[in-house]
Amino acid sequence: ALYRGAEILILDEPTxxxxxxxxxxxxxxxxxxxxQGKTIVLITHKLREIMAITDTVSVMRQGTMVATRMTKExxxxxxxxxxxxxxxxxxVEKGQSEAGAVKLSVKNLTVKDQRGVTMVDDVSFDVRGGEIVGIAGVAGNGQSExxxxxxxxxxxxxxxxxLDGKP
Structure with a gap:
């Protein structure tokens, strides 16, 4: 876009x-x-980004613009x-938590997609009661499988x- 001389950049969740x-x-x-005088529209839900880089912030809720503020104000x-x-x-203020017994155990799991391509390769993990485990990755890297x-x-x-010790 910059190479082609764009003066306005619209970035949707660029990070x-x-x-x-x-x-x-x-x-x-x-x-x-x-x-350099370029105009940048940053669309994000990440408040850290809004506060770090914007001059003005507009907030949408359920498809309606509800407010516009100067970021520094x-x-x-x-x-x-x-x-x-x-x-x-x-x-949120919370005390120390203690993990309970293993509720979900995944051992040496390998999964292929419809084409026969290995999407999950020898994955193992346990999830205990009272834990939250996140699975992160770019779309198409095996999370769905x-x-x-x-x-x-x-x-x-x-x-x-x-699951609870049962297959």
């Missing part, structure tokens, strides 16, 4: 697959483009409230899935 360091590098580049708390329509607790195999929708090539 979705970036590490925080990569996002910071992108922000430095965007600030340079701003200094607002707070993360106000933006979160505008986004969801009610006060939001951004910090893993979840389908764990839930019994898709048959694994090899490995085992145990």
């Amino acid at each position: 979705g697959v970036l590490t925080p360091a990569e996002a910071d590098h992108l922000f430095r580049i965007l600030k340079q483009l701003k200094d 607002t707070t993360v708390g106000e933006l979160a409230e505008l986004m969801v329509g009610r006060r939001v607790l951004l910090r 893993l979840l389908e195999a764990i839930s019994g929708i898709r048959h694994a090539v090899s490995g085992e899935v145990m």
